[in-house]
Amino acid sequence: MGSSKNARFSGQVSVFHDRRLPETAVPVGYAALIDAYDLPVPVPRTLSAIGTRHRIIEKDHWHIYTPRHAPEASLEGHLTFALKYEGLDLALLKRLFLAVKDEDVAEIVRQKPTGVYTRRIWFLYEWLLGHELRLPAADKVSYVDAVDTDIQFAGAGQNSARHRVRNNLPGTPEFCPLVFKTSALNEFIAQDWKDHARAVVSQVPKDLLARTAAFLLLKDSKSSYVIEGERPPQDRIQRWGRAIGEAGRAPLDEQEFHRLQRLLIGDERFVKLGFRKDGGFVGEHDRDTQRPIPDHISARHEDIASLMAGLIAFDHSAENDLDAVIAAAVLAFGFVYIHPFEDGNGRIHRYLMHHVLARRGFNPAGVHFPVSSAILDRIAEYKSVLGSYSGRLLSCIQWEATPRGNVRVLNDTADFYRFFDATPHAEFLYACVRQTIERDLPNETNFLVSFDMFRAGIENMIDMPERTLNNLFGFLRQNQGKLSKRAREDEFAALTEDEVSKIEQLYADSFGQTGE
Known part of the structure; x- marks a missing residue:
């Protein structure tokens, strides 16, 4: 001492x-x-x-x-x-x-x-x-x-x-990351993006809003898998999208985390479900020796129960008076640093952003912002934010490689996951939320309005099944509003030159020349 x-x-x-x-x-x-x-x-x-x-x-x-x-x-x-x-x-x-x-x-x-x-x-x-x-x-x-x-x-x-x-600490001794008041965060809060979101939504008819919300959920689910480098079947993307749609309905507990992991992992044969019973890290393996090359070392498995109890208490706390986006950053990035599961941590981490925003009433009713899509647009910045703490943490962890290419942590590291500076994470998440409100939500709504106009025009011109119409739209979008020579000679050979000309003009009128 x-x-x-x-x-x-x-x-x-x-x-x-x-x-x-x-x-x-x-x-x-x-x-x-x-x-x-x-x-x-x-x-x-x-x-x-x-x-x-x-x-x-x-x-x-x-x-x-x-x-x-x-x-x-x-x-x-x-x-x-x-x-x-x-x-x-x-x-x-x-x-x-x-x-x-x-x-x-x-x-x-x-x-x-x-x-x-x-x-x-x-x-x-x-x-x-x-x-x-x-x-x-x-x-x-x-x-x-x-x-x-x-x-x-x-x-x-x-x-x-x-x-x-x-x-007035916003957490407990088991989990209490803190965020500094920066000019960027003060400005985000002063701009009241919660109110902006409601203003955008109030201008959208209810039936159109429901379709917009469904598209945004699917977009977010797909983006979350892409961030992990995965291309799962459409049914898994839709299933995870439905889970995101239910985010925030109930407070978190250990059973809820296990339920979310089971939803994510399609094949249990090669992944042990539940909290880890071994070490964990994010990174690569040396090709020759299979020795771990970690970018981030996860919390010791012996500490997971205590850390997750603290994280759950943070979610439940009535005294936690933090701004909703800041609270979402603290909870979600705290979770991903702990990395309690063998697999599924990244997608659950982004789900937790939705959970906190919905739980604290930041989202308009029935709408979940496609945060994962905004993260995908800013993927280099996202990785930099994750590394802003992982890099400083790594130098404090004593570890050795296990025979199976994992890591075994040799020192007491639990406090480094309980307490960290989540300021860069809060600034990043706020920028993502702003993008979804400012750009993604109105763009998706405008797209649906334009698509409805295009579809109605086609239906007035030609009897065409929905699947064929969607195929036609896809060809036009891929080719800047023009039907390619191959499409005109193959799938849509039955169209006359005059019909092709009218369809291309209809597309231009509905979407503009670029189809955006």
């Missing part, structure tokens, strides 16, 4: 954990604590240091503060700086609290029993470690928030009288 009294805080550096600083400076806050206590944690995306200039510099994921911001070089000094300027990194804080002595933290509280930051440190210590320090309850002073809502998004909050702290 370490001690705040013998911790050594570094001086000026130009490189910190392989990250170059914009200028030579002294690491402070979380960076200083990581170094002083040798904490094996994913390094925060943004770090802080004290420079020599008298203006704050923000560059290359560093905040270089002025000399007047410099904290006392102590456990209390750097913890206070972190809470004041850097927000909460719960995984880092938990590892820090495990590394110091109970008495070190108790002494900080005794010295400043009414201090705003000392009470937050005290509360977080007991909340994360699950045991009380030998301290009397706080005096009756004003309550302070556990999460600084100027820095990060928080839940509604419940008062902890012992600490005089309002516990």
